Amino acid sequence: MIFSNYARFFSKYFFFGVAMKAFITAPFYSSALKLLEENDIKVSYHPWIRSKRILGEKELIEILNKDSCDILVVELEYVSDKIIDNTALRIIGICRNDPSKNIDIEAANRKGVYVLYTPGRNANAVAELTIALMLAVLRKIIRADRLLRSGKIVIDSFEKFAEFYESLRGAELSGKTVGIIGLGKIGYRVAKKLRGFGVKLLVYDPYVSDEKIRCVRARRVSLEELLQESDIVTIHVPPTEETIDMIGEEELKKMKNNAILINTASSVVVDEDALFRALKEGWIAGAGLDVSAEEPIDSTNRFLQLDNVVLTPHIGGASYETIKIHSYMIAYDIIRILKGEKPKFLYNKEALKT
Numbered sequence: 001m002i003f004s005n006y007a008r009f010f011s012k013y014f015f016f017g018v019a020m021k022a023f024i025t026a027p028f029y030s031s032a033l034k035l036l037e038e039n040d041i042k043v044s045y046h047p048w049i050r051s052k053r054i055l056g057e058k059e060l061i062e063i064l065n066k067d068s069c070d071i072l073v074v075e076l077e078y079v080s081d082k083i084i085d086n087t088a089l090r091i092i093g094i095c096r097n098d099p100s101k102n103i104d105i106e107a108a109n110r111k112g113v114y115v116l117y118t119p120g121r122n123a124n125a126v127a128e129l130t131i132a133l134m135l136a137v138l139r140k141i142i143r144a145d146r147l148l149r150s151g152k153i154v155i156d157s158f159e160k161f162a163e164f165y166e167s168l169r170g171a172e173l174s175g176k177t178v179g180i181i182g183l184g185k186i187g188y189r190v191a192k193k194l195r196g197f198g199v200k201l202l203v204y205d206p207y208v209s210d211e212k213i214r215c216v217r218a219r220r221v222s223l224e225e226l227l228q229e230s231d232i233v234t235i236h237v238p239p240t241e242e243t244i245d246m247i248g249e250e251e252l253k254k255m256k257n258n259a260i261l262i263n264t265a266s267s268v269v270v271d272e273d274a275l276f277r278a279l280k281e282g283w284i285a286g287a288g289l290d291v292s293a294e295e296p297i298d299s300t301n302r303f304l305q306l307d308n309v310v311l312t313p314h315i316g317g318a319s320y321e322t323i324k325i326h327s328y329m330i331a332y333d334i335i336r337i338l339k340g341e342k343p344k345f346l347y348n349k350e351a352l353k354t
Contacts, residue, residue, distance in 0.1 A: 023046070025077055033045060057083055061082065093116040096118065099117045231259050234261075267291040
């Protein structure tokens with residue numbers, strides 16, 4: 001390994017016995033911070049969840065140069081070409097699945113800066129929220145809680161009890177047909193977890209292998225067939241030119257009128273105007289949404305007008321475990337690089353050629 005590209009990178013930019021300096025604005029697990037410090041990396045930790053702000057380009061350059069930082073780890077900040085060109089950064093860690101949205105990759109390649117990322121860091125968290133939304137919509141859990149907290153529900157007769165009880169009667173997940181659009185890291189986990197509920201699984205994903213579909217005991221179908229046969233449609237595709245407005249008025253009208261739609265992927269995949277009409281006019285029975293065209297989601301969101309919708313403010317990946325996972329993914333890879341070893345989650349292998 002000593003003659004690898006990574007070892008040459010190490011010897012070119014770092015000196016034995018001199019502590020590296022890292023500036024971290026991403027939420028980071030305390031023991032992962034300690035791990036970095038135990039490997040002679042001096043850490044300056046200022047997570048956005050504490051500061052309640054995102055640092056701009058000028059401020060980041062000033063901080064990185066003032067502290068002579070070699071390493072930057074972010075989650076929300078944008079690392080521009082100016083930041084890369086005007087600092088001594090050699091490693092950038094991004095706690096997200098797609099670094100290209102937050103980092104000028106071309107600039108990093110040109111300067112030979114390693115970009116580490118965390119693919120699948122929140123896959124399990126999003127998968128669990130997806131199933132939670134299914135259950136919440138099917139069993140009217142949120143509506144029941146809202147009504148009880150409203151102070152308007154007073155049961156002073158059996159007649160009122162019967163009416164209230166019947167208004168909250170829901171459907172079971174068991175025995176339903178669930179259509180999964182996209183069997184990537186999240187969709188696959190959703191499928192595996194759903195097996196325990198005794199559901200029938202349909203999958204639309206032209207890029208996934210037959211073997212992977214067999215692993216979750218699902219059946220490959222066209223998008224049209226999935227929409228027509230599913231009691232629950234759940235979306236797990238990334239926002240691309242191919243997936244923008246994948247679910248529009250035509251697709252929603254192909255769904256059963258007692259079906260529900262779950263979207264924890266991206267708002268651009270669904271035509272929100274069409275979805276709002278579908279829910280208001282009864283084309284479909286309900287929806288569970290963790291994403292919206294207008295984010296951050298707040299109490300002015302129009303979907304909150306509808307009793308057949310459960311809306312969450314893009315919290316699919318907001319678990320303590322997600323922070324722990326991405327912290328160790330980044331920390332271990334930083335240490336691997338500094339030891340002249342191959343990192344597991346290097347996004348830009350082109351940087352090795354610099």
